[in-house]
Amino acid sequence: MKGLIIWMKDGNGSDESLLDELGTEIRQRGGRVEVFHTKAAEKLGMQEDEKARSEACAMLARHGVVVIASGTGSCTVAPDEEITVREITRIELADHTSHTGFMRDLELAGLVPPPTHDVHPDEEEEILKKLRNLGYLDD
């Protein structure tokens, strides 16, 4: 699979749970993921240097890893034959419809594996309840 950088371009450092959730989702699909947290950037002395962070992401992505990171502006790495860069905003990532559409686009482009779960975990609970009510499953 081609390397991918997913870059949240209006990050403010306090919304990394969104990046983690995205990482978990892609990992559950079988993708190799690295979420490049602000803390890691700090340890590497890159917290203020978005160009350096973009380059670090690119280095990881060139090994076929899906790298998820955020910055206050756009990713400075240009896509090439080995890596693709997709940018997203906090609102798009948090909104269910745009999030689903974003993931679907990545999936169709062959950048992330298709979902292995056909039902959202919240919905699964509802379905299990219905199946018990109908007698398909024991209580």
Next chain:
Amino acid sequence: MLVAPHGGRLIDRQYDGEAADEIIREVAESQTLTLNAREKSDLEMIGNGAMSPLEGFMCASDYHSVVDLMHLSSGPVWPLPVVFSKKPGDPDVKVGQHVGLVDDKGTVLGDMVVEDIFDADLMTEAELTLGTTDESHPGVQYLNTLSGTYIGGRIRSIRRRETEEFANYRLDPKETRVLFRAKGWRTAVAFQTRNPIHRAHEYIQKCAMEIVDGLLLHPLVGETKAGDIPADVRMKCYEVLLQDYYPSTRVVMSVFPAAMRYAGPREAVFHALLRKNYGCSHFIVGRDHAGVGNFYGTYDAQMIFDRFDADELGIVPLKFEHSFFCTKCGGMATAKTCAHDAEYKIFLAGTKVRAMLKEGKLPPPEFTRPEIAKILMEAAKGGEQ
């Protein structure tokens, strides 16, 4: 992990509750198109994901690709058109227009954004998909009722549980998938049926159950032709049979809301792919599956699967020969397992069974379980009255 849906993603374009109310409000401002019985079934099955990866009624590119090549224009195998036909009373609509989809009583069942309006050569469609243009074929008869103009586009469907037949047996693909996982099944075999279960069917189901984790008994309850045994009678038979002759932990019965197309081989592939979306890894293909009269060879519906790569199908067809009770073997068998002469084999043609039931005679227990025969006999008597 269960088998992946066809095309990789389970489509979910079915709405209820507030989302459905919103669709109904939007449709109130739009022109509406009327669905016939088959289209109504198709709408439900596109919406609930049974027809994944379809997201709507087919546009010309998919239609022609399916009719000519048995593949969607995007690549996946797909053997039969799933189309909406413009009816004489329908308004003239335009590409890009939002339309409501209603039944013959005007009940809103969904909506569609029109993406394509195209004319089709229905006799070419019949020749290629049904293998005949003979007007005695029910599929050809159906096509002869259509205008020849199809309207394609993505749909949204409304789930109306309160008016659904067999509501307690109606499970969507995502529901069967959750159920299979909850039961710990990794593999499941689907059995498609529009007939009562005789011993021959029971035998092949149980043979299949020996190699998978569970059986999805999936009777078709959509539109069938006159003369077929009504769905409610068949359901009674299945209930009785499951209660006494099957291990309850390894069988799930749910209804399959598709309408019969009687397209024989192509419909066998269609039925298999839809069951893959329900989470089944295997599909039983018996003799003359989805056939009618003498239009198809006994095993045409099995041989068609050989025309596809296993990977592009993604579901394993389990091909069974005609089975029977052999008095010399003392059990059920097929030509693969029994070499005895015909005199030892108990087999009755459907027409003979129907005649016996009408006369109040029970078929031999080696052919039909007595409990089933009694239900069929009562139904046959009721049908006469």
